[in-house]
Amino acid sequence: MEEAEILRRLxxxxxxxxxxxxxxxGMDVAIINKEALFEVMEFLKAKPQDYAMxxxxxxxxxxxxxxxxxxxxxxxxxxxxxxxxxxxxxSEKDLKIASLxxxxxxxxxxxxxxxxxxxxxxIGHPDLRRIFMYDGFEGYPLRKDYPLRLRQPRLKFRK
Amino acid sequence: xxxxxxxxxxxxxxxxxxxFSLFQYPFVTACCxxxxxxxxxxxxxxxxxxxxxxxxxxRQADMLLxxxxxxxxxxxxxxxxYDQMTEPKWVVAFGTCAVSxxxxxNYAVVQGIDQIIPVxxxxxxxxxxPETVLDAxxxxxxxxxxxxxxxxxxxxKS
Numbered sequence: 001m002e003e004a005e006i007l008r009r010l011x012x013x014x015x016x017x018x019x020x021x022x023x024x025x026g027m028d029v030a031i032i033n034k035e036a037l038f039e040v041m042e043f044l045k046a047k048p049q050d051y052a053m054x055x056x057x058x059x060x061x062x063x064x065x066x067x068x069x070x071x072x073x074x075x076x077x078x079x080x081x082x083x084x085x086x087x088x089x090x091s092e093k094d095l096k097i098a099s100l101x102x103x104x105x106x107x108x109x110x111x112x113x114x115x116x117x118x119x120x121x122x123i124g125h126p127d128l129r130r131i132f133m134y135d136g137f138e139g140y141p142l143r144k145d146y147p148l149r150l151r152q153p154r155l156k157f158r159k
Numbered sequence: 160x161x162x163x164x165x166x167x168x169x170x171x172x173x174x175x176x177x178x179f180s181l182f183q184y185p186f187v188t189a190c191c192x193x194x195x196x197x198x199x200x201x202x203x204x205x206x207x208x209x210x211x212x213x214x215x216x217x218r219q220a221d222m223l224l225x226x227x228x229x230x231x232x233x234x235x236x237x238x239x240x241y242d243q244m245t246e247p248k249w250v251v252a253f254g255t256c257a258v259s260x261x262x263x264x265n266y267a268v269v270q271g272i273d274q275i276i277p278v279x280x281x282x283x284x285x286x287x288x289p290e291t292v293l294d295a296x297x298x299x300x301x302x303x304x305x306x307x308x309x310x311x312x313x314x315x316k317s
Contacts, residue, residue, distance in 0.1 A: 133267070134232045141266040150266060155235050 004028045006049060006084060013043060027083055034071070034088040038098040044075060044084065045103055051075035051084055054104040057111065059118040063144035067091035069120065073100075090120065099125040117142035173308040177221070177247060178300040179209035184220030186240060189227025191254035191286040198289035208296050217243040222299070223276075228256040229269045241276045247309060249299060252278045253292070255285040 007021040007028050017036030022029050032040055044051040055074040062068055067089040075084045090097060099122035100107035111122045112131040119140040122128055130137065134155050139146055183205075185195055199205045199213065206212075214220040217240045229237055241250070252272050255261035258281045260270035272278060279302060282295045 132232070137231075146266070149264065152231075152266070154231055154269075 004082070006044075006082070009049070010040070010044070014040060024085075027085055029085045029087065031087045031089075034090055034097050037071075037086075037088055038100070038103075040086065041073070041075075041100055041103055044086075049077070050079045051077045051082075053078060054100065054107055054110075055083070057100070057107060057114065059114045059120055059142075061118065061142065061144045069095065069118065071097055071114075071120070095119060096121045096123055098123050101125055116140070119143070169310070170308050173310065174304050174306060177308065178303040180212075181210040181222040181249075181296075181299070182212050182214045182220045183210055183222045183224050184214055184217050184240070184244065185224045185226055186237060187224075187226040188229060188233065189254075189256060191226045191256070194286040194289060195224065195226045195253060195292070198292040203289035203293060205293070205296060208293065208300065210296055217241075218245060220244055221248050223248065223250045224253050225250065225257045225272050226253040228261070228263060229272055229275075230267050231269060232267075234269050234275050237272065238275050249279045249303070250276055251280045251282065251295060251299065253282050253295075254287055255283060258283060261285060 004023065007023075007030060010030055011018050011021060014032070014036055017033045017040060018030055019033065020031040030040075043049065053076040055076045057071070057073050060070045060072060062070060069090040069092065071088045071090060073086040073088075075086065076082075077084070088097065097120060099111055101111065101122075101124065108126065109131060111120075111125055112128065114120050115122060115125075115128055116130040116132050117140055129135075133141065136155070137152055139150075139152075185192070185199075187195060197203060199211075204211075210222065217223070221244065223241060223244060225237065241248075250272075252258045256263060256268070257272050260268050262285075264270070269275065280295045280299045282291055284291055287295075
């Protein structure tokens with residue numbers, strides 16, 4: 001399959017930041033350095049690239065590998081009807097990445113979800129607190145090393 | 160006067176009245192809710208057994224139907240709803256999730272609502288068939304019939 005135009009443009013614009021590009025099952029994928037995430041996303045959102053929509057943002061835990069975590073961003077271009085996947089690896093020692101909330105408003109809750117379940121810290125996020133689990137919950141339940149049947153103290157009942 | 164009166168005990172007539180006028184509060188959180196709607200609507204019709212009036216305020220209800228998964232975050236809400244209901248009150252755990260947590264044996268889900276509030280009838284199934292719901296209702300009515308009823312001016316045995 002012919003490599004998409006957008007991946008070539010991305011590699012030309014950020015030769016240092018883009019580690020690898022590929023086409024997986026008809027979807028363009030770019031693996032980038034996490035330091036360049038915000039710049040890359042800003043470039044992709046701007047015209048003429050026009051990836052105006054952040055479809056999803058999540059994290060994957062590859063326990064035992066280094067770097068251990070991988071952030072995955074799915075973008076969609078309404079004008080060209082194309083999707084794009086951006087990945088960035090994070091090591092456990094430095095589990096921080098730039099927040100995309102200034103670019104996309106929906107990144108706010110998506111990043112809170114990733115923070116809640118994986119413990120990734122988003123720099124520049126306006127309101128980084130847990131979204132699914134309750135206050136006082138310890139640990140990050142979607143990490144592969146979180147015990148399967150660990151029970152935590154329940155929330156206090158109102159008197 | 161022949162045939163114009165009958166004798167009974169207050170306890171018996173109260174239990175008879177209460178078992179046929181169950182006002183339900185559906186605490187619906189998950190997919191079992193569809194099955195509950197089916198059981199409550201015309202096809203299966205809970206109303207045939209005297210539990211037709213759904214109240215969406217716990218203060219007016221006396222049968223709490225916990226329909227679906229209860230997460231740890233929702234547990235205090237369920238407890239508050241239960242506390243807000245006036246006596247007498249009964250609780251039905253509807254579906255496997257409410258009974259035991261079901262397939263969700265994980266960090267987020269309460270492993271059975273009986274860890275939070277007392278339960279009178281458990282309905283198994285994922286989701287339960289409406290016939291099972293009707294069966295549970297009849298079982299609850301039998302239980303209410305046998306129960307010692309409470310009323311305000313009742314003399315307490317000490």
